[in-house]
Amino acid sequence: MGHEGQEIFLKDMLVFLFAAGVIVPAFRILKLPAVAGFLIAGVALGPHGLGAFEHLWEPLQFLTVSEPEAAAPFAELGVLFLLFLLGLELSFEKLWDMKRIVFGAGGLQAILSATLIGTTLWLFGVNGQAAAVIGLALALSSTAIVMQVLTSEHRAATPAGRTALGVLLFQDILVAPILIFVSFLSPETGVNIVQTVLRALFEGLIAIVIIVITGRFVLQHVFRLAARTGGRDFLMALTLFVVIGAAVMTGMAGLSVALGAFLAGLLLGETEFRHQTEVDLDPFKGLLLGIFFMTVGMSIDLAVIAEIAPIVLGGLAGLIILKAIVAWGAARLFAGPANVATESAFLLAPAGEFAFVVMAAAAGAGILGPELTTPVTAVAGLSMLLIPLGSRLGQSLAKRIKVPDAPQMPNDDFSEREGHVIIAGFGRVGRTIARILDEEQADIVIMERSFHSVQMGRNEGWQVQLGDAARKEMLEVAGAQGASLFVVTVDDPVSAENMVRAIRTLRPTVPVFARARDAEHGKTLRKAGATFVIPDAIEAGLQLAGRVLQEFGYAKETVRDLIGSERDEEYRKADQA
Incomplete structure (x- = not known):
């Protein structure tokens, strides 16, 4: 009898864990938030839910929490x-x-x-x-x-x-x-x-x-x-x-x-x-x-x-x-x-x-x-x-609710902005970077040459400016003098190189991160003044290799270490090219 209280506590903990590991995930399938799932589970498994019927069917005690105060x-x-x-x-x-x-x-x-x-x-x-x-x-x-x-x-x-x-x-x-x-x-x-x-x-x-x-x-x-x-x-x-x-x-x-x-x-x-x-x-x-x-x-x-x-x-x-x-x-x-x-x-x-x-x-x-x-x-x-x-x-x-459309797409003046990040290109890669930076509440100004992409981005709430980042006057309007760093994400090699050169002319020491197609393109961008270059070919190969290793049964931690080591080696080779 000395362990009776302990047994009740352990049984209640099992009910809590069952709710957290089974019931709440089942609610998530129904698109119900986890908080709401825990509330419903608490009502159902508590003394005022199924617990109120224990006297009718004794096995219900194993599905309900007997002492909520213990938790x-x-x-x-x-x-x-x-x-x-x-x-x-x-x-x-x-x-x-x-x-x-x-x-x-x-x-x-x-x-x-x-x-x-x-x-x-x-x-x-x-x-x-x-x-x-x-x-x-x-x-x-x-x-x-x-x-x-x-x-x-x-x-x-x-x-x-x-x-x-x-x-x-x-x-x-x-x-x-x-x-x-x-x-x-x-x-x-x-x-x-x-x-x-x-x-x-x-x-x-x-x-x-x-x-x-x-x-x-x-x-x-x-x-x-x-x-x-x-x-x-x-x-x-x-x-x-x-x-x-x-x-x-x-x-x-x-x-x-x-x-x-x-x-x-x-x-x-x-x-x-x-x-x-x-x-x-x-x-x-x-x-x-x-x-x-x-x-x-x-x-x-x-x-x-x-x-x-x-x-x-x-x-x-x-x-x-x-x-x-x-x-x-x-x-x-x-x-x-x-x-x-x-x-x-x-x-x-x-x-x-x-x-x-x-x-x-x-x-x-x-x-x-x-x-x-x-x-x-x-x-x-x-x-x-x-x-x-x-x-x-x-x-x-x-x-x-109808919101009157602007007669034209104005270019906002960010020239007085300080400490923001300028992203050149708002395609797939640019959007990914913007979303991640936005999660950390970074101040982002995006430059995009496509009117359609600018309009779509503004409708979604992004600070997108219509203009070419290879033009110095457009960079100045985007606040290049006060920007903390630049990210060039366009996939066109010539445009990317021109953008890096224009940025480096205005800001000789500011960090410039650039996307490259391959190692050779990365070498060109570094010569143009890019601080750090990410070649698509290297990253695609590393990601594919990682998936192959997982398919062979390697643990995720092992794959992460192997890919990390290989990534360092690939970038070292790219820097020496």
Whole structure:
């Protein structure tokens, strides 16, 4: 009997893993986002789902979670990783590049939505503090699902995609202050709203100062030491130490542990180890966050919701309508035309994953009771399930809105631009490079000679200029004097050489990356001034060889090492040619 509790825990873990490895992937086949899949799995496998029928058929206990509270520590780790990776993604430079959308549209949408939702609840008799917290929680949208939908549909670089991303960035920034705000609203603190806001602002200012000082003078050197002496194993241990250590410190200071993880992400985001950390932690974050969403789903009592179905459905409809109107107005005012505002509004109208984080923090602080958390959680979860459908509806409505065509294709003047990347050629290779750079929020200016390609690129939201990169005056209009580097992707040998020479004449020392047909063409481009050349023939041969080795049964890691070694040798030969 001494192992009974342990057996229940292991059985529950098996159910969680079964949901993550089988049920959620099955939902993905149906184009359902992973977050929604975990929520549904939690509802179905929880004590209020199949667990409610265990007394009718005993074997159901092996398909349900008996003690959801046992998974709480793992769920909290998922939230910590989510906040940490969110902080890792944010940077002051990224926010400044999109400042009009982020702080204009994002600020207006978040503040106005929270105010209207909170005021409405207060008018319906909800306590002022509870109404404020619920308003802030439901004002946030789903970064995870919206970006997943945009990425899968290749719409992240469109005007609507950029608008949604800008608003989501501002909302993500608000998560940490909201959690501070919730912690100060705890009944034990005994402070009023004004004092709470002022203290939150003061704590935020101190946090920013600590981030800048520690990130620039301490953390980077410690991670470099770990990388030199121990490699990825030590880096992983150090990363976990930073995340959990920061969470413990803020928790001991009376703040949210999630806030500590967020600050740790911002700290590490200032170093060159950011991308490696993202890759290493992403699987853990996905699994642990899935457990968090499953525990949220398990807390949803379907029987209770059925009893208050009019409240839940009314709240769902009111939330979608109110947030859609506010988001449309904010996007229309700061981001662009009506079709862009319409498409982005339908993406931003539902609630998001951070609503559950805020609600859980508020419930733990004693601000919200079950009578409020149950319907609000149900409304938030149901609204998130509607995001894919809302995205398609927004696209359909946006296409029906007529936007007046410009009488001609103007050439935008980027001559004053600084720090951007100029890509010459917007064919298959140019588009691939642009998409990858855009994922990292690089500022990109594209030069293309084909009017049709320019028009298509602009319709997709790219900064494309009609012109030949071999002409110095066109390069100057594209901002050649302030560009950080150039990428020449055209496949015509003569045009590519002329472009490299023109760039090198204007900027003798700027990095110039060029695409070559073969080694001989690469030699010509290097003589013209290219800093680095990628021959198509070499890369095609290496990729084909890699696939052949995999077919022979070589492990992917072995193939990667072999191809990497061969690539170095081929480029060494090409440089000596």
